Amino acid sequence: MSKVKVTDEQITAFYDANKSLFMSPQKADVAFVVLSADDIKSKIDVSDADVAQYYEQNKSRFSTPEERRARHILLDANKDGSSEADLKAKAEKILAELKANPAKFAELAKANSIDPGSAVQGGDLGFFGKGAMVPEFEQAAFGLKKGELSGLIKTQFGYHILEVTDIKGGTVKTLAEVKNLVLEDIRNQKLTVKYAEAQNTFSEGVFEGGKSFEPVAKALGLTPQTVKGLTQAGVKGDPVLSDKALLSEVFSTDSVTNRNNSKAFTVGDALVSARVLNYVAQSTKPLQEVKAEVSAAVRQEKRSEERRVGKE
Numbered sequence: 613m614s615k616v617k618v619t620d621e622q623i624t625a626f627y628d629a630n631k632s633l634f635m636s637p638q639k640a641d642v643a644f645v646v647l648s649a650d651d652i653k654s655k656i657d658v659s660d661a662d663v664a665q666y667y668e669q670n671k672s673r674f675s676t677p678e679e680r681r682a683r684h685i686l687l688d689a690n691k692d693g694s695s696e697a698d699l700k701a702k703a704e705k706i707l708a709e710l711k712a713n714p715a716k717f718a719e720l721a722k723a724n725s726i727d728p729g730s731a732v733q734g735g736d737l738g739f740f741g742k743g744a745m746v747p748e749f750e751q752a753a754f755g756l757k758k759g760e761l762s763g764l765i766k767t768q769f770g771y772h773i774l775e776v777t778d779i780k781g782g783t784v785k786t787l788a789e790v791k792n793l794v795l796e797d798i799r800n801q802k803l804t805v806k807y808a809e810a811q812n813t814f815s816e817g818v819f820e821g822g823k824s825f826e827p828v829a830k831a832l833g834l835t836p837q838t839v840k841g842l843t844q845a846g847v848k849g850d851p852v853l854s855d856k857a858l859l860s861e862v863f864s865t866d867s868v869t870n871r872n873n874s875k876a877f878t879v880g881d882a883l884v885s886a887r888v889l890n891y892v893a894q895s896t897k898p899l900q901e902v903k904a905e906v907s908a909a910v911r912q913e914k915r916s917e918e919r920r921v922g923k924e
Contacts, residue, residue, distance in 0.1 A: 616911040616918075626910045627899050633909075634902045637843045638894040642862055644886040645825045645836045646852060646879075647814045652807045655833060656799045663794050667787045670797075674790045677742070678782025680753050683735035685720060686727040688770030703764050703771040710761060710773065717775055726770070739780065749774070811883055815876040818885035823872055825885070838889070855879045862886050 627634065667674070687703050694702065706720055718734025725731040742750060748767045756762060756776040765772040787794070810832055817828025825836040839853060844863055846854035853859075861867055861874045868891045876883045899906065 618910045623906050627906045631896045634897045639841045639892045640888045641840045641890040642842050643838050648882040652810045658798045675784040676781040679739045679741045681739045681778035682774050682776050684772050684774035685725040818873040
């Protein structure tokens with residue numbers, strides 16, 4: 613291609629015949645203002661009293677349910693044919709033996725408990741929370757200290773002897789630990805109403821502001837921004853300045869001519885209004901600016917012609 617020679621006359625002729633290929637896009641310097649939910653959320657005031665009240669009303673959210681680990685020995689007259697009195701006497705004897713020697717719990721559970729699931733584990737039931745056991749058993753389990761042995765517990769299943777072997781959970785995080793989470797929750801609760809009010813203020817403000825964003829910016833604590841040389845291609849990676857509906861409004865005849873604030877546009881979860889500050893219409897680039905491009909186009913055209921003639 614570099615060996616294909618072109619003259620200035622050929623370059624000028626190609627340029628004059630193809631000016632539409634060498635156009636500068638229309639551009640505008642634009643002012644715009646954005647209202648987002650985050651703007652409103654950051655301005656929602658929450659008092660210490662609100663925080664304390666929310667914390668007290670929602671303590672269960674900030675607590676870890678208590679769980680107990682226990683082991684038990686279960687005796688049931690229906691299983692061995694013993695009378696109620698004999699069964700109770702047997703249970704009392706085992707309980708006395710455990711009080712004298714607590715280390716024998718697993719051994720005695722394996723030898724005497726009729727609970728097949730736990731007996732082979734030395735009576736171990738693993739961890740359980742409230743609501744998992746029958747009421748009498750649960751009351752006893754959650755009333756004992758770690759390592760403490762119960763008395764005889766009568767349930768629908770028979771006589772139980774149990775020992776609490778471990779305790780976990782049952783803690784409540786302090787207000788200081790969860791204050792930021794509480795603030796976030798309260799602000800989110802208030803946000804729906806506050807943002808709806810702000811959206812109305814924004815839409816009315818940009819319309820009534822005419823050629824100024826100052827009133828709506830002052831009312832909502834917003835900061836207007838500007839962008840120079842915006843084209844209809846928008847700004848890649850910017851959700852606001854690449855929104856097709858907004859760009860169409862910015863480059864509309866009415867916007868370019870009258871330069872009023874646009875209506876409020878929804879972009880993502882935000883409202884946006886824009887106003888043209890300065891406008892440059894589409895125009896043909898000067899030959900000197902695009903001479904290298906034109907020259908390359910002429911060379912390509914001549915090269916293609918030479919190939920076509922050569923094939924003929």
